[in-house]
Amino acid sequence: MKLGFIVGEVLSALRRNVSMVVSVVLVTFVSLVFVGSAALLQMQVNGMKDYWYDRVQVAVFLCPEGSPVQTCAGGEATEEQKAAIEEALQGDDLAPYVEEVIFEDKATAFRLYNEQFEGTSLEGAVAEDQMQESFRVRLVDAEQYEILDEYFSATEGVEDVVDQHELLDQIFAVLNVLTMVAIAVAVLMLVCAVLLISTTIRLSAFSRRRETGIMRLVGASNAFIQMPFVLEGVIASGVGAVLASVALGAVVYFGVDGWLQDRAPSFDLVGLGDVALVAPALVVLGIVLAGVASLVTLRRYMKV
Known part of the structure; x- marks a missing residue:
């Protein structure tokens, strides 16, 4: 009987406060979409770091014709200089640091360049x-x-030594900034969602203050009186969390797997498996926030 009463009260409250409930659902939906997007973006950044940092190389560029660098004063690197540089790279001095050495001649560099910029004006x-x-x-x-x-x-025949990590670090720094922006927006939206949930619960409690007063007089416990109000916020927030998870799944399925992956086949992008990991956390977060906000509001403002 108690369960039936609570369910009836929750359904009645949801019908009476449709506009406020829809507002809670929408604000929770938007805020958790940003939270999920930030989580997926960070997972993508971490995955890209693991992939590229394992494959990144240091490029020892040899002197081309006409280079103004002092070590290239003799012109383009000679065969003797190339042999000396290769011997040094594979020698005992650098053996503890060097794992692999690959010589890239002009033909190979030309082929790789055209593969990289295939279909572009370059x-x-x-x-x-x-x-x-x-x-x-x-x-x-x-x-x-x-x-x-x-x-x-100061080696003759070497124009420059370039660490590809420097280029990758710049890219990942930009991606990390985007992640932080998404997190900041998500936190702001979560605050809005908590405030809206609190306001909804306060209005609902105020509109039913006579009913709760009678329940108190007949001996109902605080937990029994407060339960319908808490469930009202939890259900609305839970629906928003589920919608946010579905929206993220749709974006990843159609946008990332369906469109972006075809245009960037060499990248390992986030997929539905990653969304499946994030979605339960979003639902739990939405429910916990709604539950805590509801309980705090009731304890502070509900006087029966």
């Missing part, structure tokens, strides 16, 4: 003899790039 913009030869070095510890930079800083 494809074929540079002739093969204009490409720069280099040694691609994979380090045992990618953070020890400075050792190679210092080792070849």
Whole structure:
């Protein structure tokens, strides 16, 4: 009987406060969409870091014709200089730091360049003899790039030593900023959702103050009186959380898996499996926030 009474009270309250309940659902939906988006974006950033940092290399660029660098005063790197540089890279001094060395000649650099910019205006913009030869070095510890930079800083035939981590760090820094912006917006929207839930519960309690007073007089406990109000906020917030999860799944399925993945096949993008990990957390977060907000509001403002 008690359960039936509580269910009836909750359904009655939801019917009476349709506009406020819809507002709670929508605000919760929007806020949790931002929370889920921030979580998925951070998962994408972490996945990209793991993928690219394992494959990143240090490029030892050899002198091209006409380079103004002092170590290239003799012109384009000679075969003897190339052999000396390769011997140094594979020698005992650098053996503790170097994992793999690959020589990239002009033909290989030209092919990779055209593959990278295939279908764009840059494809074929540079002739093969204009490409720069280099040694691609994979380090045992990618953070020890400075050792190679210092080792070849004054070596004849070496124009520059470039660490690809620097380029990746700039990209990931931008992505991390976007994640922080999404988190900030999500927190702001969650605050709005909590305030709206509190306001809804206060109005609902005020409109039924006579009923709750009678229930108190006949010996109903505080938990029994407050339960319908708490469930009202939890249900509205739970519906918003479920809708947010469905929306994220649709965006990932149609936007990421369906559209973006076809245009960036070399990237391992977030998928429905990641959404399945995030969705339960969103539902729990929505329910917990609504429950806590409802209880705090009732204890503070509900006088029966």
